[in-house]
Amino acid sequence: MTAELVEPVGVGYPVLEARGVTMIFGGLTALNDVSLTLHHGQIFGLIGPNGAGKTTFFNCLTGLYTPTRGEVVLHGVPLTGDPAAVTIAGIARTFQNIRLFPNMTVLENVLVGRHCRMRQGPIASLLHGPVFRRVEREARERSRELLAFVGLSKMEGEVARNLPYGDQRRLEIARALATDPKVLLLDEPTAGMNPQETDATRHLIFQIRDTGVAAVVIEHDTKFIFGLCDQVAVLVQGELLVEGTPETVRDDPRVIEAYLGKPREEVEAEVRAAAAEHGREDG
Ligand SMILES: Nc1ncnc2c1ncn2[C@@H]1O[C@H](COP(=O)(O)OP(=O)(O)OP(=O)(O)O)[C@@H](O)[C@H]1O
Ligand SMILES: [Mg+2]
Structure with missing residues (x-):
């Protein structure tokens, strides 16, 4: 049997780096000093409430927007130029609203x-x-x-x-893969899908990762993200709030607060109350 070199997930070399990316539209700071590194073999999750700046971040990574400050680096080379040049360099994406012909x-x-x-x-x-x-x-x-x-x-x-x-x-993903990317950016790939389709998409993203393409996935479905990704970052109002493994991010009180808009103690009290209620119904 031939020994295969299997690279542990999440410890590959850096593929894509955002360094201090800031995007200002008029008076609105959509992204403020966001730095993230995607490694080879990684599936990276990006979550955050509506309007947090997630899609804007993808637009900065793909050359659709030129960041007001900061830079995007692919395999050590700063990216300059329009989306077509970025595609040739090796970044492919799908869109929040499907854009097929x-x-x-x-x-x-x-x-x-x-x-x-x-x-x-x-x-x-x-x-x-x-x-x-x-x-x-x-x-x-x-x-x-x-x-x-x-x-x-x-x-x-x-x-x-x-x-x-x-x-x-799925067709949009195939079209993105046709560009032979090193990095695939997926903006809400399971939005509007039923549970079976969502599950199939999860498998597909794992398969893509196994072909050596690193992925960044934006989703509102946090359960999906935590079950899929090696690393997760949370954006809130353009700021990187927390970054870490799914376990660390899931349990972080700042994330619970950002999502529910309430302090953790209040959320926990509600969970306890709901559990007690449920207990009564069961009994
Ligand atoms: N081209 C633009 N001009 C002006 N403002 C913009 C532009 N693009 C995005 N914004 C603003 O930047 C902020 C972040 O928007 P963005 O679409 O990146 O959020 P998002 O995290 O993807 O939200 P959602 O989860 O709803 O898709 C919003 O306030 C949005 O209105
Ligand atoms: Mg968006």
Whole structure:
């Protein structure tokens, strides 16, 4: 039997670093001095109340916004440039509100993602010569592999808008993976999903991690996040409130307070009261 080098989760080298990222819109500080490091092999969870700055953080990581202060570093290299350049550098994302090409087929949607890795020159494209045909064939093969990976092989000829909601989310993930990312950012991947779809998404994210792609996942469903991630950060009003393992974050009184807007003692008293009530009903 060959010994395999298995890297323990969470202790890989740094892949993506946000260093003091601050984003100010007019008078509103949406992010204030946020520093986070994503390591190879990690699934990193980002949680926080509505308007905390989670999506803005993704927009800063992907070049959609240029941070007012701070920088984003991928494999030691500061990222500059627009989203297309950031995609080429190795960061892919999905959006909080699904952004597919609704009238294109499932396969075509993935091919669009693949396009950024197709380097054939304009002459080859124009002439549709052998180089173009080979590159096209390879792109289709890779796209089909990815559709199989996310469980959508049978749907490849379907128009994207006809897909059930959960499948549209999976298609967006396939399209993001088609760019050959080192880092995948998922903005609320299970929003609006039923429990079965949510469970399937959890498995899919684990599988993606196992292929060597590190992931950052934004979700409101904290149960989902705590069961999925190696490391979790909590953003509140643009500030990084707490960062740690799911266990540490879950039990942190500041997190309970931020979520419920009440001091911990009050929350605990409510839990005790509910338990007592429940006990009476049971008995
Ligand atoms: N382009 C923009 N211009 C002005 N303000 C913005 C812009 N983008 C985001 N904001 C503001 O920044 C704050 C953070 O918004 P963001 O969308 O990042 O929150 P979020 O944590 O993703 O919330 P949700 O959980 O509701 O998706 C909000 O007050 C929002 O209105
Ligand atoms: Mg958001």
